[in-house]
Amino acid sequence: MHTQPLSVITSNDHRLHDPEFDIYSGSLVRRFEVPQRVDRIREALADGPFEMKPPTAHGIEPVLRVHNPDLVDFLTTAWKEYTAVIASPQAVIAETFIHEGLVEGMPVGRPPLTNGYGRLGWFCFDTSSPLVEGSWPAALASVDIALSGADRLLAGERVVYSLCRPPGHHAARSAFGGFCLLNNAAIAAQSLLDAGAGRVTILDVDAHHGNGTQQIFYQRGDVQFVSIHMDPEWNYPWFMGRTHERGDGRGAGANLNLPLPVGTTGDHYLTDLTAGIDALNAFDPDYVIVSLGVDPAAGDPTAGLSLTTDDFNAVGRVIGTIDRPLLIVQEGGYQLHRVGADVRAVLDGVCAMARV
Numbered sequence: 001m002h003t004q005p006l007s008v009i010t011s012n013d014h015r016l017h018d019p020e021f022d023i024y025s026g027s028l029v030r031r032f033e034v035p036q037r038v039d040r041i042r043e044a045l046a047d048g049p050f051e052m053k054p055p056t057a058h059g060i061e062p063v064l065r066v067h068n069p070d071l072v073d074f075l076t077t078a079w080k081e082y083t084a085v086i087a088s089p090q091a092v093i094a095e096t097f098i099h100e101g102l103v104e105g106m107p108v109g110r111p112p113l114t115n116g117y118g119r120l121g122w123f124c125f126d127t128s129s130p131l132v133e134g135s136w137p138a139a140l141a142s143v144d145i146a147l148s149g150a151d152r153l154l155a156g157e158r159v160v161y162s163l164c165r166p167p168g169h170h171a172a173r174s175a176f177g178g179f180c181l182l183n184n185a186a187i188a189a190q191s192l193l194d195a196g197a198g199r200v201t202i203l204d205v206d207a208h209h210g211n212g213t214q215q216i217f218y219q220r221g222d223v224q225f226v227s228i229h230m231d232p233e234w235n236y237p238w239f240m241g242r243t244h245e246r247g248d249g250r251g252a253g254a255n256l257n258l259p260l261p262v263g264t265t266g267d268h269y270l271t272d273l274t275a276g277i278d279a280l281n282a283f284d285p286d287y288v289i290v291s292l293g294v295d296p297a298a299g300d301p302t303a304g305l306s307l308t309t310d311d312f313n314a315v316g317r318v319i320g321t322i323d324r325p326l327l328i329v330q331e332g333g334y335q336l337h338r339v340g341a342d343v344r345a346v347l348d349g350v351c352a353m354a355r356v
Helices: 036-045 069-085 116-123 135-154 184-194 211-217 266-283 309-319 339-354
Strands: 006-009 021-024 027-030 050-053 159-162 200-204 223-230 255-260 287-292 326-330
Touching: 006 135, 036 050, 036 339, 069 116, 069 135, 135 159, 135 184, 135 326, 159 339, 184 200, 184 211, 184 223, 184 287, 184 326, 200 211, 200 266, 211 223, 211 255, 223 266, 255 266, 266 309, 309 339, 326 339
Parallel strands: 006 050, 006 159, 159 326, 200 223, 200 287, 223 255, 287 326
Antiparallel strands: 021 027
C-alpha cells in the first residue's frame, strides 16, 4: 500500500521532438516514438498516488560528463547546419554512415566540418532517429528530468519516476540512435557518482539491449550495467548485447547481459530478472537506476516478447525488493493503447514492495 505520493518528474518540452516518420525494417513508417506516449502514461497515473513535478534546469555540464563534446556540438547545431544545405526538409536523416569497412586498412577519416547533411552519418548510427528543429531542446529537457529525479534521491526520497522522452539507453558516448539522442540514465548515474556515491547499478528492463549505456561504462567499475533484453540475433541493436560482453579493464565483470528468446513470457522473464537482481545485490551499489521499457509487452511493434500487464506488475514487485534508492527512468514502450497501463502496473508493483 502506498504511504506517500511517488514523485513523477515530467515536462511538456518533449513535444518539441516530433518527427513525422522514420525508416524502419526497410520502409518509411509513421513514428512509434511519439509524444502521445507521455500523454497515455500521465493519464494512467492521474488517479493514483503520484505527484507530478517539473524538472529543474541543470545546464550542459552534466551532459559533457558523459558524452563526447563533438556529439553535443553536433546535436546543438544539426538542424541549422542541415537546413543550410537541404531546403525545407521534413526531418534530418543520414544518407551515408561511417562504417569500419569503408576505412579498413586506411586511416579513419573525419566528418565534414560544417555540412550537417554530411556530418549526420558520423554521429548517428541508424535510420530510426531523425531530428527536427526542436529535437535538441527536447533531449536536454529529458536529461533534466532524469537529473531532477537523481536530485530527489540525493535529498532522501526512496523511489522517483523520471518520465523521460526522448528515451536514452541506445545513445553512446559519441553516437546517437534507436530513438535516443542523449543517454538520460547514464547522465543521471554520473551525477550520483559526482555527488559522492561509490557505486551505481543501471538495471535495464527494456526489450532492447541498452547498447549505449553498456558502451559508456564498459571499462568502468563504478557503474554496473545489467540488461534483460531480446536476443540480438533476432532484434535491434543486433551487434551488441551478448552474454560474453562482461566488461573490460576496471569494468571486467560489471556488465551482465541476459538475452531472451522471441516469445518469452512472464515466468521466464521474471526468472532472468531475479538473476539480474542477484548480481546487482552482489555488486552492492549505493543507488539503482532502472531503465524502464514496457516494450516487452506482447504485440509491441518493435520487439517480440509476450508480457501481460499483470506480468509488469510482477516485474515491479521484484524491482521493489531492491533495498536501495531507486530512480526509474522511462525508455521504450510503443503501444498507445496499453503503454500507460503497463507503466502504472510497474510503478504500483514497485511501490507496494518498497512501501513508498
